Amino acid sequence: MTGWLAIIGLAIVAFLAGLLLLKGHRQLWTLLAAVLVFGLAGYAWQGSPSYPAAPAEAMENGPQGNPALVDARREFFSEADVPAHFITVADGFARKGDFERAAQILQQVVAEDPDNGEAWLALSIALTEHARGRLTKPAVFALQRSYETLKDSPAPAFFDGVNALRTGDAPTARDIWADALAASDEDTPGHAFLAERVAGIDQLIDAVMAQQQGVTLPPVAPPAAPAAAGPQPE
Template identity: 45%
Template sequence: MSWLPIALLAALVFILAALVLKLPRPLWTLFAAALTFGLAGYAWQGSPGQGGAPAEPAADASESGEALVAARRSMFASELPPPRWITVADAFTRKGRYEDAANMLRNAVAENPDDLEAWLALGNVLVEHADGALTPAATYAYDRAEQLGPDHPGAPFFVGIALLRSGEPQQARDAWAELLSRTPVNAPWRGQLEDRVTILDQLLAMQAQRMGPPDPVQDDTPAPAGPALPPAMP
């Protein structure tokens, strides 16, 4: 597995904490250190194929596309290359040509509607083409991938990333927590998934603390009327 997808995800989490959840600036250094510690743990346990380097906050289209392909391919057996439509689509994806990639992948799913990786790749490029938005078309592609591989981590994992990018950390946390609940104890990705859920739980707790307790609900129900007064004496 490449370092790049992991580093990009760490950058996304930092941006989420700093800009979306309004993490106080004095805590930025501490949070960045925690992410760096997580990356160091991955370097020790994950045996990445290339040397690590700090991720830039914003990657260009080719870096993002390469990371997207590498992250998806890491979830499938590498002994055989993917079918031709996916291979061509990946070439477009690496260049940031997401619309062209989507057209290739539509051919792939039309030719083989049971190709889980093709549906997953289609969902990914549709999200990228929409600048990170989880569109109905992308949701449909992810749903088809999950129907074909209910035990495969790909669809809920990438849905979680799309939700984060869309500013929906609670929904992202729920998607990853649900995936974690059905992930075998010995699954190679379980540890990283647990870390992501934990980080989001901490960030959401910080957000709730900053917002304070909800205002008490005002009860507009009129008070019950007292007993009727007797009529005045003549």
């Protein structure tokens, strides 16, 4: 069961990443969901989610994390709300996958301006991405500070939901997002962006549940009966 939760969680995270990258192309969401569900169906038939995973070496080279999260963060701020200079500098490193350097710069920003909510949120994202999706104590602290300094913005809740998705807890993620939507006005920056993501995760969850209900084991013939010819039922 734990293996299935992890697989479904990975599918939801992949779908979330697709929503971030395919914003404005809603016609592709159904195709993306179909591809992921097809993969889940194949894994249900041939995979072994209950088996322990083999140890793997961590990748030391190449970019870390997901630079698209920088663009997602900016969805919750108006174009007139230009970020501080060093936040922009940190974003440049984050877009290249260097979240360690981004976090170092952002730590200096919040030290000098502890009321800068976007800096706290960017720091939480950078720390989480540098840890390859693991929510560390410093990242949790930075996220909490972003909640305190961005009281009228759904931005902290969005990334709180992203963190829940990464653990495979889609219901919690959806609840966080739905509560943030209900608490924010429609003209709040990021409200429409978050509403679309809620619709997207609902679409994927419905597709996964439908696929799970449709995946059944092939029937076993009675011992005395001869083997049936022809194609077997799916």
